[in-house]
Amino acid sequence: MLDKDQKEALQIAKELTAKLIEVRSVTQSNIGDVFPNIFRVVYTTILEVSKDSGK
Numbered sequence: 390m391l392d393k394d395q396k397e398a399l400q401i402a403k404e405l406t407a408k409l410i411e412v413r414s415v416t417q418s419n420i421g422d423v424f425p426n427i428f429r430v431v432y433t434t435i436l437e438v439s440k441d442s443g444k
Contacts, residue, residue, distance in 0.1 A: 394439065398432035
């Protein structure tokens with residue numbers, strides 16, 4: 390089960406990936422490589438911001 394931060398990161402990563410598909414930066418052939426990296430960066434950022442804000 391995903392925690393709140395993971396769910397938020399997943400939603401943001403999906404939206405970013407959709408935008409990148411629209412501008413043709415992401416294709417069917419590279420989405421498997423791109424999406425996990427986007428998710429990882431977003432999730433890590435959320436965790437760092439949460440830690441810095443004393444969450």
